[in-house]
Amino acid sequence: MFAIEKKDTTLLLIVAVLTMCAPFILNPFPTDSAMAQFNAGYPDLMQRFVIFGIFAIGFNILFGLTGYLSFGHAAFLGVGSYSAVWMFKLLSMNVIPAIILSVIVAGVFALIIGFVSLRRSGIYFSILTLAFAQMSFALAYSVLTPITNGETGLQLSLNDPRILGTSVSADGGIPVTSLFGLEMRSTYEMHVGPWLFQFNAGYYLCALLMLLAFYISIRIFRSPFGLMLRAVKSNQQRMSYTGLNARPYTLAAFVISGMYAGLAGGLLAAMDPLAGAERMQWTASGEVVLMTILGGAGTLIGPVLGAGFIKYFENIFSKINDNVLHSWFSFLPDGLEDLMVTLVHPFVGKGWSLTLGLMFMAVVIFLPGGLVQGGQKIGKLFRRKKAAGHRSSTATKPAE
Amino acid sequence: MDAIILQILNGLDKGSAYALIALGLTLIFGTLGVVNFAHGALFMIGSFCAVTLQRILSISFQTVDPSKTDFLGNPSTFDTPYVVHWFGAEVGNGIIDWSVPLAIFFAIPIMIAIGFIMERGLIKHFYKRPHADQILVTFGLAIVLQEVIKYYYGANPIQTGAPEMFRGSFDFGTLLGFDPNVIIYPYWRLVYFGFAAVIISAVFAFLQFTTFGMVVRAGMADRETVGLLGINIDKRFTIMFGLAAAVAGLAGVMYAPINAPNYHMGMDFLVLSFVVVVVGGMGSLPGAVLAGFLLGILESFASMTQIIDLIPGINQIIIYVVAIIVLLTRPRGLMGRKGVMEE
Amino acid sequence: MGILEVKDVNKRFGGLQALGNVNLSVADNTVHAIIGPNGAGKSTLLNCLVGKLIPDTGSVMFAGQSVLGRKPYEINQMGISRVFQTPEIFGDLTVMENMMIPCLAKRDGSFRMHAFASVLGEKKLRARAEEMLSEVKMLDKRNMHAASMSRGDKRRLEMAMCLVQEPRLLLLDEPTAGMARADTNNTIDLLKDIKARGNITMCIIEHDMHVVFSLADRITVLAQGTPLVEDTPDKIKGHPKVREAYLGESA
Numbered sequence: 001m002f003a004i005e006k007k008d009t010t011l012l013l014i015v016a017v018l019t020m021c022a023p024f025i026l027n028p029f030p031t032d033s034a035m036a037q038f039n040a041g042y043p044d045l046m047q048r049f050v051i052f053g054i055f056a057i058g059f060n061i062l063f064g065l066t067g068y069l070s071f072g073h074a075a076f077l078g079v080g081s082y083s084a085v086w087m088f089k090l091l092s093m094n095v096i097p098a099i100i101l102s103v104i105v106a107g108v109f110a111l112i113i114g115f116v117s118l119r120r121s122g123i124y125f126s127i128l129t130l131a132f133a134q135m136s137f138a139l140a141y142s143v144l145t146p147i148t149n150g151e152t153g154l155q156l157s158l159n160d161p162r163i164l165g166t167s168v169s170a171d172g173g174i175p176v177t178s179l180f181g182l183e184m185r186s187t188y189e190m191h192v193g194p195w196l197f198q199f200n201a202g203y204y205l206c207a208l209l210m211l212l213a214f215y216i217s218i219r220i221f222r223s224p225f226g227l228m229l230r231a232v233k234s235n236q237q238r239m240s241y242t243g244l245n246a247r248p249y250t251l252a253a254f255v256i257s258g259m260y261a262g263l264a265g266g267l268l269a270a271m272d273p274l275a276g277a278e279r280m281q282w283t284a285s286g287e288v289v290l291m292t293i294l295g296g297a298g299t300l301i302g303p304v305l306g307a308g309f310i311k312y313f314e315n316i317f318s319k320i321n322d323n324v325l326h327s328w329f330s331f332l333p334d335g336l337e338d339l340m341v342t343l344v345h346p347f348v349g350k351g352w353s354l355t356l357g358l359m360f361m362a363v364v365i366f367l368p369g370g371l372v373q374g375g376q377k378i379g380k381l382f383r384r385k386k387a388a389g390h391r392s393s394t395a396t397k398p399a400e
Numbered sequence: 401m402d403a404i405i406l407q408i409l410n411g412l413d414k415g416s417a418y419a420l421i422a423l424g425l426t427l428i429f430g431t432l433g434v435v436n437f438a439h440g441a442l443f444m445i446g447s448f449c450a451v452t453l454q455r456i457l458s459i460s461f462q463t464v465d466p467s468k469t470d471f472l473g474n475p476s477t478f479d480t481p482y483v484v485h486w487f488g489a490e491v492g493n494g495i496i497d498w499s500v501p502l503a504i505f506f507a508i509p510i511m512i513a514i515g516f517i518m519e520r521g522l523i524k525h526f527y528k529r530p531h532a533d534q535i536l537v538t539f540g541l542a543i544v545l546q547e548v549i550k551y552y553y554g555a556n557p558i559q560t561g562a563p564e565m566f567r568g569s570f571d572f573g574t575l576l577g578f579d580p581n582v583i584i585y586p587y588w589r590l591v592y593f594g595f596a597a598v599i600i601s602a603v604f605a606f607l608q609f610t611t612f613g614m615v616v617r618a619g620m621a622d623r624e625t626v627g628l629l630g631i632n633i634d635k636r637f638t639i640m641f642g643l644a645a646a647v648a649g650l651a652g653v654m655y656a657p658i659n660a661p662n663y664h665m666g667m668d669f670l671v672l673s674f675v676v677v678v679v680g681g682m683g684s685l686p687g688a689v690l691a692g693f694l695l696g697i698l699e700s701f702a703s704m705t706q707i708i709d710l711i712p713g714i715n716q717i718i719i720y721v722v723a724i725i726v727l728l729t730r731p732r733g734l735m736g737r738k739g740v741m742e743e
Numbered sequence: 744m745g746i747l748e749v750k751d752v753n754k755r756f757g758g759l760q761a762l763g764n765v766n767l768s769v770a771d772n773t774v775h776a777i778i779g780p781n782g783a784g785k786s787t788l789l790n791c792l793v794g795k796l797i798p799d800t801g802s803v804m805f806a807g808q809s810v811l812g813r814k815p816y817e818i819n820q821m822g823i824s825r826v827f828q829t830p831e832i833f834g835d836l837t838v839m840e841n842m843m844i845p846c847l848a849k850r851d852g853s854f855r856m857h858a859f860a861s862v863l864g865e866k867k868l869r870a871r872a873e874e875m876l877s878e879v880k881m882l883d884k885r886n887m888h889a890a891s892m893s894r895g896d897k898r899r900l901e902m903a904m905c906l907v908q909e910p911r912l913l914l915l916d917e918p919t920a921g922m923a924r925a926d927t928n929n930t931i932d933l934l935k936d937i938k939a940r941g942n943i944t945m946c947i948i949e950h951d952m953h954v955v956f957s958l959a960d961r962i963t964v965l966a967q968g969t970p971l972v973e974d975t976p977d978k979i980k981g982h983p984k985v986r987e988a989y990l991g992e993s994a
Contacts, residue, residue, distance in 0.1 A: 069532045358544055
């Protein structure tokens with residue numbers, strides 16, 4: 001099906017089912033239970049899961065396949081967001097033109113930056129991309145203020161022309177983003193017993209686009225083009241002595257991943273129409289690197305897992321405050337409770353970045369292949385046990 | 401002419417900081433072959449050493465002065481720093497006033513210890529891993545160090561003053577025969593430049609005139625051969641890492657009065673220092689120093705109003721533009737050696 | 744006029760004259776061996792032929808066209824393939840994927856973005872790749888990771904990857920170095936088979952005289968960057984200069 005191999009089709013279908021049912025799956029706890037804080041099934045967070053999933057899938061096409069580590073991919077995300085918001089300001093609140101423009105602009109941007117950066121490889125490439133991204137960031141804050149609105153960030157206003165739409169909505173406010181009239185923020189709430197499930201239009205748009213992005217990434221991975229990209233990572237010398245010029249392949253991968261980032265940026269703006277320069281900062285670039293390696297660079301599903309994992313824990317960890325901690329450790333004697341709270345405190349709430357940094361190090365040190373490899377290792381362990389049991393039962397048969 | 405000299409002077413202090421950080425980065429890269437993204441964090445920790453020492457010296461005890469009362473009628477309390485109590489008012493206040501230069505002695509052992517722990521505990525395991533992994537793990541470490549500092553010292557910059565006698569500016573122009581009030585330059589920046597010059601010379605002298613330095617230089621040129629000679633190069637490289645950490649830390653200590661220490665200053669300087677290293681040439685120590693000052697001065701020229709009027713925003717991006725041009729035209733950098741990280 | 748014409752090639756590395764006035768003419772459909780002691784400049788010469796190094800002076804013509812100033816991939820597209828001294832293969836890929844890359848390259852020359860559509864005639868390419876693998880007796884290893892194979896297997900794979908491109912000139916840099924006797928003989932047989940087909944020119948650098956004398960039509964002896972003698976194997980065997988400079992030491 002879909003002109004891809006069976007195991008990839010299965011993977012695609014699993015991801016499809018999971019994303020479509022996410023509002024259920026991510027809300028396993030009843031609304032008023034103590035565990036409800038671990039629920040993730042509300043629109044804002046689910047949107048971020050899939051949007052950053054797209055971002056990481058795209059990054060993986062570059063880093064996972066070719067091994068070129070870009071430290072400036074957030075620039076494309078930012079460019080995508082700015083383009084989308086401008087589309088909302090000038091044209092209409094329909095998300096389609098905004099998303100299309102953000103992908104195109106990010107692609108053009110990536111073409112220019114990639115053309116220059118890919119003249120070098122290894123650490124030089126990383127530093128060049130970093131320099132470009134920091135440059136964009138600095139410019140967005142200063143000279144480009146007419147386009148980016150500087151530190152305040154680009155926002156919609158009642159004075160925007162919106163030539164195909166309305167400047168002011170019927171109730172006098174700023175109109176909201178929509179897909180041919182279907183408002184992105186519109187949410188259908190379903191009460192089942194103590195549970196509350198939310199189905200958000202914006203989330204489903206993002207999810208469908210992520211599935212499309214995922215499908216395209218599968219096709220790229222399995223195509224001759226993908227094979228060439230893996231060849232670039234494996235041995236550039238042999239590649240050029242096979243009559244192949246690596247640069248157009250890497251440039252194509254760079255532009256594709258830039259367009260993915262642009263799509264993610266456009267969707268961020270489509271869900272919440274504002275754009276700020278901090279989206280382009282290099283820590284944001286570092287985050288997508290982390291998502292990709294945490295999940296497993298070079299694997300299909302890894303980046304999606306990594307993005308979900310990080311965004312989920314970011315959300316959960318940031319919400320935990322001392323009161324929550326006290327309630328967790330309340331079963332301990334008072335002194336011990338305070339001690340535990342003090343110990344855990346630096347890592348939660350505003351300390352999320354610290355946890356993120358530690359996680360980053362832990363993954364690189366202990367699990368260079370990411371979660372997917374970790375899963376495979378565990379899987380192999382079980383299989384070996386099974387196989388060992390199997391072999392002992394068939395030991396009487398002659399070997400091969 | 402006077403404007404040019406002023407801009408060169410203005411570029412010196414930032415250039416000194418770039419040069420010192422880039423020097424350490426190059427030492428680590430040249431000897432250990434590791435790309436250290438946590439080097440900016442070491443600079444930042446150095447700055448916070450100055451903050452910490454100032455706080456330690458200012459630890460006070462309270463005394464009640466019954467002769468005066470506050471507006472509620474309660475007896476007033478006075479804070480007396482212990483150093484003042486121990487050494488008398490003049491010496492004690494002098495020590496507090498000089499806390500930033502004194503922090504040099506405080507920071508050296510701390511920075512060397514941090515360097516040793518980092519190298520033995522983490523970096524050592526990454527010698528044989530790809531550069532991408534080195535970048536990633538040190539990037540993670542940089543985040544961790546930065547967040548730890550933020551946790552203990554807060555997110556706001558902490559003003560840390562230079563000694564009284566170096567506060568304020570003097571008329572540098574009159575020394576050179578210009579009209580008064582044309583070239584006004586803060587004392588402390590001149591101190592910082594002098595300090596940087598001393599440190600840089602010390603590092604070069606150390607590498608040039610000691611056996612230890614000779615081995616390290618040989619190791620930078622050809623690690624395998626030196627290893628074959630039966631010299632325990634790893635131990636020396638650990639020491640080298642400590643030294644590089646100390647250089648970055650000292651750069652940070654003395655920078656505290658110029659730029660109030662904040663938790664993200666390391667990251668800000670790191671990106672630029674990397675650019676400096678690349679422009680100077682990976683693995684070239686003179687290149688790092690030269691490029692550090694060059695870019696610092698260029699940045700200051702680009703901040704002149706005349707130039708900004710001509711090319712808006714150029715002050716924000718000049719360093720990156722230079723780096724991109726250099727990388728594309730002279731991939732080895734200004735003074736890079738052949739065969740060092742060319743691909 | 745040979746298919747490969749090297750004229751007055753000089754290459755210096757600092758103070759070292761690596762190649763001094765090298766002249767070499769390789770006739771079409773022959774096997775030409777280059778022998779010489781270590782440091783004689785054999786590998787430098789090979790690097791000049793494939794665009795890895797650019798000679799200081801002189802010319803290198805392949806089939807009437809200059810190769811100088813062209814990128815390695817362009818030179819390969821002209822019809823020159825190279826087997827390296829240490830096998831250069833795609834270690835992260837499987838054996839079959841390794842074979843597919845030259846097949847795709849052969850078909851498409853340079854960049855094609857087959858990101859979605861499978862290549863037209865991909866089945867044919869696969870068949871070709873498998874055929875080549877069975878020719879070097881590696882079909883059963885098709886799904887192995889190339890990096891996990893033995894050195895001999897890696898070398899055979901590399902050779903197969905070069906051969907499947909059907910090059911007009913195949914450069915072999917010590918194709919049997921470090922191989923066991925049996926493997927060496929297999930390699931000789933394989934190369935003899937290829938030679939027998941008669942549409943390929945080979946240029947071999949080799950230390951193993953057994954390999955050289957069983958394959959070569961002509962032999963050039965290189966010493967200190969300059970060709971000493973060039974002649975048929977029989978004449979080379981008896982040549983006093985050669986005995987002195989090369990065979991004398993190793994025999």
